[in-house]
Amino acid sequence: xxxxxxxxxxxxxxxxxxxxxxxxxxxxxxxxxxxxxxxxxxxxxxxxxxxxxxxxxxxxxxxxxxxxxxxxxxxxxxxxxxxxxxxxxxxxxxxxxxxxxxxxxxxxxxxxxxxxxxxxxxxxxxxxxxxxxxxxxxxxxxxxxxxxxxxxxxxxx
Amino acid sequence: xxxxxxxxxxxxxxxxxxxxxxxxxxxxxxxxxxxxxxxxxxxxxxxxxxxxxxxxxxxxxxxxxxxxxxxxxxxxxxxxxxxxxxxxxxxxxxxxxxxxxxxxxxxxxxxxxxxxxxxxxxxxxxxxxxxxxxxxxxxxxxxxxxxxxxxxxxxxxxxxxxxxxxxxxxxxxxxxxxxxxxxxxxxxxxxxxxxxxxxxxxxxxxxxxxxxxxxxxxxxxxxxxxxxxxxxxxxxxxxxxxxxxxxxxxxxxxxxxxxxxxxxxxxxxxxxxxxxxxxxxxxx
Numbered sequence: 514x515x516x517x518x519x520x521x522x523x524x525x526x527x528x529x530x531x532x533x534x535x536x537x538x539x540x541x542x543x544x545x546x547x548x549x550x551x552x553x554x555x556x557x558x559x560x561x562x563x564x565x566x567x568x569x570x571x572x573x574x575x576x577x578x579x580x581x582x583x584x585x586x587x588x589x590x591x592x593x594x595x596x597x598x599x600x601x602x603x604x605x606x607x608x609x610x611x612x613x614x615x616x617x618x619x620x621x622x623x624x625x626x627x628x629x630x631x632x633x634x635x636x637x638x639x640x641x642x643x644x645x646x647x648x649x650x651x652x653x654x655x656x657x658x659x660x661x662x663x664x665x666x667x668x669x670x
Numbered sequence: 671x672x673x674x675x676x677x678x679x680x681x682x683x684x685x686x687x688x689x690x691x692x693x694x695x696x697x698x699x700x701x702x703x704x705x706x707x708x709x710x711x712x713x714x715x716x717x718x719x720x721x722x723x724x725x726x727x728x729x730x731x732x733x734x735x736x737x738x739x740x741x742x743x744x745x746x747x748x749x750x751x752x753x754x755x756x757x758x759x760x761x762x763x764x765x766x767x768x769x770x771x772x773x774x775x776x777x778x779x780x781x782x783x784x785x786x787x788x789x790x791x792x793x794x795x796x797x798x799x800x801x802x803x804x805x806x807x808x809x810x811x812x813x814x815x816x817x818x819x820x821x822x823x824x825x826x827x828x829x830x831x832x833x834x835x836x837x838x839x840x841x842x843x844x845x846x847x848x849x850x851x852x853x854x855x856x857x858x859x860x861x862x863x864x865x866x867x868x869x870x871x872x873x874x875x876x877x878x879x880x881x882x883x884x885x886x887x888x889x890x891x892x893x894x895x896x897x898x899x900x901x902x903x904x905x906x907x908x909x910x911x912x913x914x915x916x917x918x919x920x921x922x923x924x925x926x927x928x929x930x931x932x933x934x935x936x937x938x939x940x941x942x943x944x945x946x947x948x949x950x951x952x953x954x
Contacts, residue, residue, distance in 0.1 A: 515888045518889070518890065522889040522890075575887060576887070576908075616916075618916075619923070620887040621886040621887070621920055
């Protein structure tokens with residue numbers, strides 16, 4: 514399997530350089546990493562906030578996509594990390610992004626490119642809302658994000 | 671009966687008792703020396719025991735018994751290549767690995783991935799052997815030059831001693847000249863060593879694999895690149911695995927099948943040439 518070698522190579526590159534607004538906070542092993550991302554422009558929805566992304570890899574990475582979602586750290590913690598408001602991000606942190614589904618994934622994507630896509634997905638958004646059916650989804654969904662068949666009905670967000 | 675022994679051997683192997691497993695397979699072979707799996711199982715057991723000469727022997731017998739064209743022999747050919755690498759015979763290992771890799775592709779065998787790695791490993795060892803010889807040669811050259819410089823100094827010192835003995839120069843002049851000669855020599859040796867050091871360091875500094883030789887899936891250097899209809903090249907094992915699963919081009923997402931992949935011989939040639947000179951790239 515390619516996963517271990519490929520991830521260690523990504524890690525070396527990431528430690529050398531990351532684009533502005535993206536940083537790596539946890540990479541103790543090659544199964545789970547955590548990244549912090551920040552929106553770079555003045556978008557009032559995300560001003561002065563930092564968000565925490567959790568990447569989970571299985572041994573089929575990068576043939577199969579990593580599992581990526583936002584995780585929340587309470588406002589009382591030293592590093593508060595809310596879940597960003599976005600019509601494609603559920604309040605439990607699950608992200609509805611074509612790129613992260615088995616069908617939309619490409620093995621030429623990297624942790625860095627995924628972070629950049631999510632960063633620009635936030636940058637481009639102006640709607641202060643959760644996806645339709647957020648409450649139900651959050652209370653009933655027990656599936657893994659990868660296995661959910663999201664409807665990518667509005668590509669312009 | 672002999673197959674019962676094999677079964678026992680397999681169980682011991684799974685439990686990590688390799689010495690015990692080897693014994694069982696050996697007994698099975700005594701009862702039936704025509705069964706290839708007894709030899710291939712003993713070969714992998716001996717790999718765990720790091721008995722590489724034993725692996726080589728068993729793997730060769732297993733390949734013979736399976737028959738040269740039988741894809742069941744691919745595992746044994748993989749063991750054989752591993753053993754040859756461990757026995758520091760990279761040329762043979764490379765030959766065995768390349769042939770077995772080609773055969774595994776033809777047979778669509780799951781061994782392709784391991785064999786693909788072994789081909790690269792063998793290329794690396796071939797380079798390492800050459801590189802070691804080159805470093806040795808360079809070191810010998812340096813040692814020879816140092817000897818020449820020191821011999822020069824000795825001659826000059828002897829001349830000086832002669833001049834002193836014949837009363838052509840005084841004791842003070844002798845001491846000063848002697849000191850100057852030694853200092854000059856020291857400087858020359860220093861320049862010489864620095865020059866050699868720069869020459870070899872230069873190569874280390876340039877240890878970068880160009881992006882166009884790197885497979886965008888595994889991030890490793892390629893040795894058997896395939897090109898997609900949209901024009902990007904990938905390592906064969908990696909792109910095959912991806913296309914089989916997704917049935918789309920990884921860049922354009924246009925539907926495609928494994929049959930749409932073509933070998934990229936020009937790029938393969940470039941990779942090969944690069945690896946001959948830069949075996950370190952395998953671990954880069």
